[in-house]
Amino acid sequence: MPWSVGIRFTHASLQVLAEDHGIDLLHIKGPAVDESLLEVVPGDTPHPGTPAKRVARQSIDADVLVRPHHVERLLEVMHRHGWTTQYRFEDGSAFEHAATLVHPFLAPVDVHRRFPGMDAHPAPAFERLWQERHLVPIAGFDCPVPSVTAQRLVLVLHATRAGELEHPDIQCSWTLATDDERAAVRRLAEALGAQVALAAGTGRLGDHAGARGYELWRALSTGEQSRVRIWLARVQAEPTVFGALRTAVRLIVPKPGRMRTTLGRRPTAREVAAAYAQRARWGYREVARLVRASRDTSRGGR
Amino acid sequence: MTAYRIPNRVAHVVPDGEPDLPEALFLMQLPDGPPQVLHGPAAWIWLVAADGEPDVADAVAHLAGRPRQEVAADVEQFLADLVSRGLLEEAPPS
Numbered sequence: 001m002p003w004s005v006g007i008r009f010t011h012a013s014l015q016v017l018a019e020d021h022g023i024d025l026l027h028i029k030g031p032a033v034d035e036s037l038l039e040v041v042p043g044d045t046p047h048p049g050t051p052a053k054r055v056a057r058q059s060i061d062a063d064v065l066v067r068p069h070h071v072e073r074l075l076e077v078m079h080r081h082g083w084t085t086q087y088r089f090e091d092g093s094a095f096e097h098a099a100t101l102v103h104p105f106l107a108p109v110d111v112h113r114r115f116p117g118m119d120a121h122p123a124p125a126f127e128r129l130w131q132e133r134h135l136v137p138i139a140g141f142d143c144p145v146p147s148v149t150a151q152r153l154v155l156v157l158h159a160t161r162a163g164e165l166e167h168p169d170i171q172c173s174w175t176l177a178t179d180d181e182r183a184a185v186r187r188l189a190e191a192l193g194a195q196v197a198l199a200a201g202t203g204r205l206g207d208h209a210g211a212r213g214y215e216l217w218r219a220l221s222t223g224e225q226s227r228v229r230i231w232l233a234r235v236q237a238e239p240t241v242f243g244a245l246r247t248a249v250r251l252i253v254p255k256p257g258r259m260r261t262t263l264g265r266r267p268t269a270r271e272v273a274a275a276y277a278q279r280a281r282w283g284y285r286e287v288a289r290l291v292r293a294s295r296d297t298s299r300g301g302r
Numbered sequence: 303m304t305a306y307r308i309p310n311r312v313a314h315v316v317p318d319g320e321p322d323l324p325e326a327l328f329l330m331q332l333p334d335g336p337p338q339v340l341h342g343p344a345a346w347i348w349l350v351a352a353d354g355e356p357d358v359a360d361a362v363a364h365l366a367g368r369p370r371q372e373v374a375a376d377v378e379q380f381l382a383d384l385v386s387r388g389l390l391e392e393a394p395p396s
Binding site: 002016 | 311312314328335337
């Protein structure tokens with residue numbers, strides 16, 4: 001079965017489970033993206049004049065954003081229908097925003113409990129997106145998706161987080177948008193606390209220098225490779241001290257779910273301990289390198 | 303003549319890049335499947351029937367460039383098979 005077919009079936013299957021169990025979820029990215037936001041490529045080169053066509057987004061998994069209060073219910077229902085959690089929220093990205101579930105014959109799915117870059121509280125943020133949803137058929141089944149404006153924001157934030165500022169999604173969702181469409185995206189970003197992340201993806205991050213999240217999105221949007229720099233930026237972006245402490249701890253501990261996938265089995269206590277030690281060494285070496293680089297820079301500037 | 307329709311919980315996908323007359327069609331009963339595939343004329347029969355065409359045999363014969371009487375029996379038998387598998391259902395008379 002082609003991968004793209006499996007992804008569509010995953011969306012449709014999850015929508016049925018959601019409807020059967022009173023779960024609100026929005027389908028995002030992949031086949032849920034509005035056709036007007038798809039990349040346009042010229043027609044076949046051997047035949048000049050062939051009409052340009054829109055290209056379906058290539059995805060490796062399905063993505064859904066779930067009402068935060070419904071996340072646990074969805075995961076429980078999915079587990080009863082053959083899905084297995086591959087990565088828990090804590091095993092995922094620095095944002096801990098999504099869990100990955102796999103199925104014997106459907107495409108994997110990332111279940112998002114929030115979307116990175118949207119700093120508003122996840123529950124009202126979801127409600128805002130939910131209020132402006134509409135239905136699109138995926139695999140012939142009506143699935144709720146965010147408004148086209150919200151889709152623009154999601155695609156820009158996603159590409160920005162990956163440091164891909166030249167990504168076609170940013171071109172189609174922002175660069176080629178009209179002034180009115182951009183203004184609508186800015187208004188929505190303001191409502192969702194996504195101004196800094198949006199600015200990072202659209203060349204205006206400098207307007208937010210010093211704001212919470214500035215360093216994080218500067219690091220992400222420039223493809224920062226240093227784990228320590230991203231850790232520090234992520235910690236600085238937390239709105240509360242408790243959140244910052246928790247993030248710091250989470251980010252530097254090894255992730256057993258990831259280790260289990262890499263090893264193909266549950267890691268032993270010794271392997272987890274060794275991973276802790278390795279992470280600590282990575283952190284120490286990078287911190288030391290950053291300190292040296294910073295010191296050399298300041299000496300050179302004198 | 304019997305008209306057909308897609309059951310509420312049957313998902314269907316024609317893969318990206320397929321020609322107007324697709325070579326393959328994937329179906330799945332939601333939410334648990336498993337997925338199934340129909341190839342060539344089998345896919346055409348499902349698509350024509352799902353579109354509500356009242357004389358499926360006639361439409362498929364036209365697509366295949368064959369006389370209706372040559373394909374009608376096979377088409378009707380296949381439609382009955384699709385209904386028994388839950389991949390199509392008979393539409394109520396309008």
